[in-house]
Amino acid sequence: MNFKKVLIIYNPKSGRFSEKKLSYILSFFKLKNISADTLNILKNSIEKENIENSYDAVLVAGGDGSLNYVINTLVYSEIPIAHLPMGTVNLFAMENKTPHSLKKALSDIINLYKPVKIGLGQANERFFFAMTGVGLDAFVVKNMEEKIRSSKRRIYNNSTKYISYILNIIKMTKKYRFYDLCMEKNNEQITCAKEIIVSNIRYYGGPFEIFPNNSPLDDKFHIRTVKNAAGTADVIFSILKSLIFYKKYSNNPDFYIKDNEVTITSTNDSTNKLIYYQCDGELVGTLPVKIKKVENALTMLINPRYFPLSQP
Template sequence: MKKRARVIYNPTSGRELIKKNLADVLQILENAGYVTSAHATTPEAGDAKREAELAVADGYDLVVAAGGDGTINEVINGIAEQPSRPKVGIIPTGTTNDFARALHVPRDVIKATEIIAAGQSVAMDIGKANDTYFINIGGGGRLTELTYDVPSKLKTMLGQLAYYLKGIEMLPSFKATKVKIEYDDGFFEGEAMFFLLGLTNSIGGFEKIAPDAKLDDGKFSLIVVKKVNLPEFIRLITLAIRGDHIKEPNVIYVKSEKVVVTSEEKMLINLDGELGGETPMTFQNLNQHIEFFANVEEIPASDLDVKYEEQFTIDQ
């Protein structure tokens, strides 16, 4: 019996690249042995999540999430709770595509589909924040609000530059928040500019912010930037882009399986670039929870906790 694949795609993402190439995407998957079908997401909140839930209930072997990190996040939220989870392929057409970058999946629609068709996959950690799942990053603080403060039209026109421009605009408003952040080996209590939880080493398009992040070790890379003045804050951000921030006295950088964040004032939580609620929030790493198709030859051994021969599988 042939395997079945369900493609859930955002028709407006990446200047409608998926929509324009959908026939070719389905043909490549058909040639790889799948019976295929597709669903175009609507602007209605949670549409991709509901469609992924239906795909699991219908017994699909493969679910392909095509769009930006937000679309992939929704699809994962429709799959993660299920006791039997299909493998997941991604076709990235968003602004930053952090998760695809970690899996070394190219932005070219056809090449990304060919990686899925090649059949190599890796079991990846995902995060759970209270009752919501995320695949790449969780965080809180004014800086992390950038991704949902940037209008969609501006992201479409300017891509990642839109985030930089918005960040410059927001710089004067950055301020610290009084928080308590508990992690496996300790806690921080005081004022912080922001905190980040990375599941991969690619955050906001930069690959050195969580330099030793692994895709499958069951731990977050936790970064906390303590209260600093504006010039020092700008200096730390510059260091972070180069990966030179982790030993700074105003930065906490640790690995942790579980993180609990509480705050006296309202702190919004960013999950994969979308608004994910507010504190209090408990973050839990779910070790090797979902299997994703990836460009396995390009993933450095240092990004993985499990040996190459044990971790990667090839479907026949």
């Protein structure tokens, strides 16, 4: 692509963000004779029409939550979006094999990456690029958000932050009550489970390819169900099976389902308000939730070395 003017949308509270990195990004574009503006998403709103008319591309410097915020504003727009990973997990960056080096990532974005229409998920009114989780993982997200808001200490080391996150998941799992979930399509029951993850990409929860054959270029989600879970050990065992034996279980409908639209509710309507769902690591709401695949919903700058690009 020929870039003349770009917008850097950044989140100063993302795990690996720093003013030094932002300064480097601006210096990089200045050396390339590319005009660059910045927008702090904690202080400014994103004006879709203005961005579409003023810039050649948007670069999101933040984590998965920041990227989710941006795509929900720029969904259905033609402007290409690139992700500069500065969060704790950075799932889309893993999917796209974006380099860890900021210099290399910027260079690849302007010299190598191609604009491609990708599919997004939509959970009720919220769009997502990675996944929607219903049950335990949404409960963990809710409690982690509350913990972060109440904490005055910011963890700058990303590895320390990720380990802390994993330990908190194990601790919170012990407190969670597993409800019976029902997944339906066209008012017909598909399956029941204790935990459901509807994924649009390969990775989940970090560098774990729980959905190894998945892609945002596909027309269907890959859906992982956990049917027998009563505590921490059951959940961990189920995840380990997904990681180690995915080839054995990938075509087993008791573990993985492929579909483009499902509705998830509690088997008991009175408990819907007690069961949360999250999108891309951000708490969204409670059940019921209708989840559908929206094809060609967003233009992303994609690494052609790792995506089979069928589009020009």
